[in-house]
Amino acid sequence: MSAALFEYTLRLGDDALIDGQRLSEWCGHGPFLEEDVGVANTALDLIGRARLLLAYAGTVEGKGRGEDDLAYTRDEREWRNVLITELPRGDFAFTTVRQFLLDAFNRQLYERLCLSLDATLAGIAGRAVKESEYHLRHTGEWVLRLGDGTRESNRRAQRALDDLWPYTAELFESDPVQEQMEAQGIAPATASLRAAWLHTVEPPLRSAQLMIPGNTWPQTGGRQGMHSEHMGFLLAEMQFVQRAYPGQAW
Amino acid sequence: MATNGPTPDIDRARDIVSRIKDPEIPVLTIADLGVLRDVGVEGHRLVVTITPTYTGCPAMKAIEDDIRATLHGAGYHNVEVRMQLSPAWTTDWIEERARRKLEAYGIAPPRPVGSRGPIHCPQCRSTNTECISEFGSTACKALYRCLDCLEPFDYFKCI
Numbered sequence: 001m002s003a004a005l006f007e008y009t010l011r012l013g014d015d016a017l018i019d020g021q022r023l024s025e026w027c028g029h030g031p032f033l034e035e036d037v038g039v040a041n042t043a044l045d046l047i048g049r050a051r052l053l054l055a056y057a058g059t060v061e062g063k064g065r066g067e068d069d070l071a072y073t074r075d076e077r078e079w080r081n082v083l084i085t086e087l088p089r090g091d092f093a094f095t096t097v098r099q100f101l102l103d104a105f106n107r108q109l110y111e112r113l114c115l116s117l118d119a120t121l122a123g124i125a126g127r128a129v130k131e132s133e134y135h136l137r138h139t140g141e142w143v144l145r146l147g148d149g150t151r152e153s154n155r156r157a158q159r160a161l162d163d164l165w166p167y168t169a170e171l172f173e174s175d176p177v178q179e180q181m182e183a184q185g186i187a188p189a190t191a192s193l194r195a196a197w198l199h200t201v202e203p204p205l206r207s208a209q210l211m212i213p214g215n216t217w218p219q220t221g222g223r224q225g226m227h228s229e230h231m232g233f234l235l236a237e238m239q240f241v242q243r244a245y246p247g248q249a250w
Numbered sequence: 251m252a253t254n255g256p257t258p259d260i261d262r263a264r265d266i267v268s269r270i271k272d273p274e275i276p277v278l279t280i281a282d283l284g285v286l287r288d289v290g291v292e293g294h295r296l297v298v299t300i301t302p303t304y305t306g307c308p309a310m311k312a313i314e315d316d317i318r319a320t321l322h323g324a325g326y327h328n329v330e331v332r333m334q335l336s337p338a339w340t341t342d343w344i345e346e347r348a349r350r351k352l353e354a355y356g357i358a359p360p361r362p363v364g365s366r367g368p369i370h371c372p373q374c375r376s377t378n379t380e381c382i383s384e385f386g387s388t389a390c391k392a393l394y395r396c397l398d399c400l401e402p403f404d405y406f407k408c409i
């Protein structure tokens with residue numbers, strides 16, 4: 001097996017799953033019915049994406065672990081998602097701005113992954129890029145509505161952007177795993193990805209009267225399994241049933 | 251019937267599988283939707299290849315189970331359902347006949363990918379319609395409203 005490919009696929013899968021898990025917390029709590037359905041639908045796409053990626057990670061690893069083993073039996077330090085995905089959902093502005101930043105990232109990432117020399121990742125990306133494009137259109141409209149809405153909605157959206165921005169650096173972090181995947185033509189280069197992402201998020205944020213924070217201290221650690229204090233609580237809820245009844249199926 | 255018997259009758263199998271309905275849009279078959287990509291034989295095994303509409307679509311698992319159960323019921327026991335991701339599914343694979351069935355059922359069919367044409371109300375055919383929500387009752391639909399007859403309706407998202 002390729003240890004780097006396993007690690008890289010795990011990162012993609014964990015980002016999708018933890019983002020999907022956080023979004024799904026809105027199910028039944030959306031600000032109104034259509035949005036409740038919208039957020040739940042996006043969560044469903046992300047969790048579906050995570051299933052494909054984690055199943056593939058298990059195959060690459062070759063130790064007999066399946067998607068459920070990886071999702072439900074790993075401890076906090078074994079998770080590879082970026083920190084931005086695990087932050088508590090906050091208010092609707094926080095969830096929306098975070099999702100907008102991540103949708104824009106996924107849109108660019110998966111477009112490039114369609115050209116990956118790894119055929120399975122390229123196949124998953126073909127589906128994912130279309131979904132993320134749709135999600136981005138949705139969250140982009142909301143960012144505009146909140147940022148350029150009332151004084152209160154602008155204040156909340158700006159506060160969310162200020163809080164979230166330091167976490168975006170981690171999306172473009174490089175390390176030996178990333179470098180190896182780039183060298184093998186499996187992953188796109190992080191530098192060009194960052195430029196494309198900025199190009200995607202800046203115009204809508206500007207139209208929404210939202211200001212991108214200046215120099216911030218980057219918050220990282222997720223790729224190495226160093227998570228925030230919120231991760232344990234999220235896992236406790238997500239993994240509870242499998243932990244309490246190991247191997248149960250329905 | 252023997253589990254590993256003679257080469258399966260592929261034409262009959264293809265006919266049976268292509269008539270399986272989509273669990274969420276029962277007027278369409280999985281062949282109409284373009285989800286069914288191929289029915290083939292590898293040795294003594296029947297291989298059915300499907301492509302998911304949306305990665306998180308819960309109907310995919312139901313479709314897979316339906317294919318297996320239907321084929322078992324018809325005497326095919328050595329069956330594999332294979333998920334093919336590439337090329338990615340697109341609403342352009344939904345045939346014209348199936349689009350008419352969708353519309354008659356009350357769901358506005360998807361526009362061709364890239365088209366900006368009007369969306370017709372499936373009740374009164376008016377093009378004076380508006381989007382209420384980009385997301386609807388299932389992963390593949392958005393919610394619209396007709397401004398003439400005032401009926402809300404599902405639009406099959408183009409992807």
Ligand SMILES: [Zn+2]
Nearest residue numbers: 371374396399
């Ligand atoms: Zn009408």
